[in-house]
Amino acid sequence: MATLSEIASLRTSLADEAVAHLHRLVAAWSLLADLSFSDMFLVAPDGHHDYVVLAQVRPNNRATMLVDDLVGTTQTSSRWPLIASAFESKKVVKGETHLEGVDEEVPNWIIPVGFNGEMIAALVRVQGPLRGPASAYETVYLDIFDRFCQMVGDATFPYRESDVAGPGFPRVGDGIILIDERGLVEFSTPNATNALHRLGLYKTTEGRSLKEMGLHVRELERAKEYAMPRREDVARGDVAIDFLCAPLLAHGAVTGVMVIVRDVSELKRLDRQITSKDAAIREVHHRVKNNLQTVSSLLKLQARRSEESVVRTALLEAERRIRSIAVVHEVLSREPGDVVEFSEIIPSLVTMVEESEFGPHEVEIFVDGDLGSLPTDIATPLAIVLAEIMMNAAEHAFLDFTSTDVGVITVTLRTLKNQYVAEVRDNGRGLDANFSLEVPHSLGLSIVRDLVRNQLRGTIVMQSAPEGEGTGTSVVIRVPQTS
Numbered sequence: 001m002a003t004l005s006e007i008a009s010l011r012t013s014l015a016d017e018a019v020a021h022l023h024r025l026v027a028a029w030s031l032l033a034d035l036s037f038s039d040m041f042l043v044a045p046d047g048h049h050d051y052v053v054l055a056q057v058r059p060n061n062r063a064t065m066l067v068d069d070l071v072g073t074t075q076t077s078s079r080w081p082l083i084a085s086a087f088e089s090k091k092v093v094k095g096e097t098h099l100e101g102v103d104e105e106v107p108n109w110i111i112p113v114g115f116n117g118e119m120i121a122a123l124v125r126v127q128g129p130l131r132g133p134a135s136a137y138e139t140v141y142l143d144i145f146d147r148f149c150q151m152v153g154d155a156t157f158p159y160r161e162s163d164v165a166g167p168g169f170p171r172v173g174d175g176i177i178l179i180d181e182r183g184l185v186e187f188s189t190p191n192a193t194n195a196l197h198r199l200g201l202y203k204t205t206e207g208r209s210l211k212e213m214g215l216h217v218r219e220l221e222r223a224k225e226y227a228m229p230r231r232e233d234v235a236r237g238d239v240a241i242d243f244l245c246a247p248l249l250a251h252g253a254v255t256g257v258m259v260i261v262r263d264v265s266e267l268k269r270l271d272r273q274i275t276s277k278d279a280a281i282r283e284v285h286h287r288v289k290n291n292l293q294t295v296s297s298l299l300k301l302q303a304r305r306s307e308e309s310v311v312r313t314a315l316l317e318a319e320r321r322i323r324s325i326a327v328v329h330e331v332l333s334r335e336p337g338d339v340v341e342f343s344e345i346i347p348s349l350v351t352m353v354e355e356s357e358f359g360p361h362e363v364e365i366f367v368d369g370d371l372g373s374l375p376t377d378i379a380t381p382l383a384i385v386l387a388e389i390m391m392n393a394a395e396h397a398f399l400d401f402t403s404t405d406v407g408v409i410t411v412t413l414r415t416l417k418n419q420y421v422a423e424v425r426d427n428g429r430g431l432d433a434n435f436s437l438e439v440p441h442s443l444g445l446s447i448v449r450d451l452v453r454n455q456l457r458g459t460i461v462m463q464s465a466p467e468g469e470g471t472g473t474s475v476v477i478r479v480p481q482t483s
């Protein structure tokens with residue numbers, strides 16, 4: 001279906017600024033449809049004495065009168081003399097018409113849309129039948145609608161800067177307080193009165209200012225002063241009320257303010273809940289990290305007490321594994337959300353490996369590249385895997401090194417073709433000739449294999465440096481980014 005801009009440029013001679021003005025009118029006009037309990041559509045002359053429909057809106061508070069989509073249809077002036085007289089008089093014209101696309105004659109108002117002193121289009125209100133005599137609040141709505149019609153003609157509505165309707169904006173049905181020229185409450189709909197009660201204002205409201213009643217809405221005064229819509233949230237205890245203050249103008253002067261009132265307490269409460277849930281998750285990570293450190297200290301203590309060297313080594317290994325998990329949790333407890341910067345995890349792992357002593361020689365670790373921010377369900381297992389592999393290099397690669405040698409481990413991190421690629425290389429003795437990753441001999445590589453293949457859905461290749469490319473071992477891990 002064609003858009004307002006497309007129809008305007010193909011079938012009317014409206015200038016770009018005029019079309020922009022109509023766009024803003026359409027962005028805000030559900031307010032008018034609700035105030036008048038009516039369907040509305042927008043027409044502009046098509047240059048052949050007929051009129052093309054640019055847009056259409058239905059009321060939220062009444063059944064629609066226009067079941068069909070009229071956008072893009074031509075309304076012929078011969079069948080609709082009212083429209084010609086509206087464009088001639090530049091005044092609101094009311095009558096009954098047989099519209100193109102509608103089966104029966106419908107009562108309609110033709111409201112001139114002004115812009116730069118000209119009538120560029122017409123807003124057509126197709127009136128639904130009122131159910132019996134209008135109630136007090138319906139009368140007030142219709143009265144405010146009349147004032148907006150005047151403003152549409154004067155081009156003071158839509159407002160120049162901010163909109164008053166659209167997603168996230170309160171609706172007429174939420175409640176209206178009508179403020180007069182002097183700033184006194186002229187009328188308040190039942191929903192608006194309820195909202196004021198929730199703020200602790202119980203006295204009858206009419207004839208007094210909100211301020212006198214003990215409610216200071218600063219933006220209400222600004223709306224009057226600047227003739228622009230303003231918005232403010234007023235909160236008392238658990239209650240929060242949103243006040244949208246839309247000035248009503250006649251011939252450029254503010255003659256009153258329509259305040260749309262909406263109770264947003266529930267929304268605010270949900271907001272607060274979400275924020276506190278975020279904090280709770282971080283607190284849980286923090287506690288997990290502390291608990292892991294306690295476990296790690298306990299294991300270290302047990303290891304020191306143990307007489308048997310095999311037991312001691314096993315306990316120290318377990319202690320180190322717990323510590324590498326704690327490193328990841330340290331980062332998770334700081335980062336809100338479900339992604340972590342991998343570059344923040346790596347340094348602690350490197351320090352942990354460098355500090356472990358496996359012989360008389362030094363071990364140096366260099367990290368090259370970065371993987372950026374990773375989802376935690378990738379970052380956590382990947383960090384544990386890299387810790388195991390770096391630790392293996394430090395532990396097994398440099399067995400024949402003396403105190404004058406330096407074991408070098410290089411970690412290269414890259415993102416390639418939707419894969420995270422991590423390579424760990426050392427300059428040590430290489431893998432034993434009969435080494436196989438598939439033979440489950442020891443715990444370390446079993447953990448690595450399981451995490452890479454089952455949890456990360458990735459691959460692992462371990463091999464000694466090929467002839468002529470120095471010594472040592474290379475371990476390459478590839479993990480798909482979507483796992």
Ligand SMILES: Nc1ncnc2c1ncn2[C@@H]1O[C@H](COP(=O)(O)OP(=O)(O)OP(=O)(O)O)[C@@H](O)[C@H]1O
Nearest residue numbers: 317392393396397426430431442443444445446473
């Ligand atoms: N970078 C390396 N250089 C030489 N040999 C290695 C290297 N990495 C692993 N290996 C060999 O692979 C074996 C298996 O490693 P794995 O991590 O599974 O066990 P581990 O390190 O001996 O014990 P742990 O369960 O404490 O990790 C090692 O014992 C070692 O012989």
Ligand SMILES: [Mg+2]
Nearest residue numbers: 391392444445
């Ligand atoms: Mg190991």
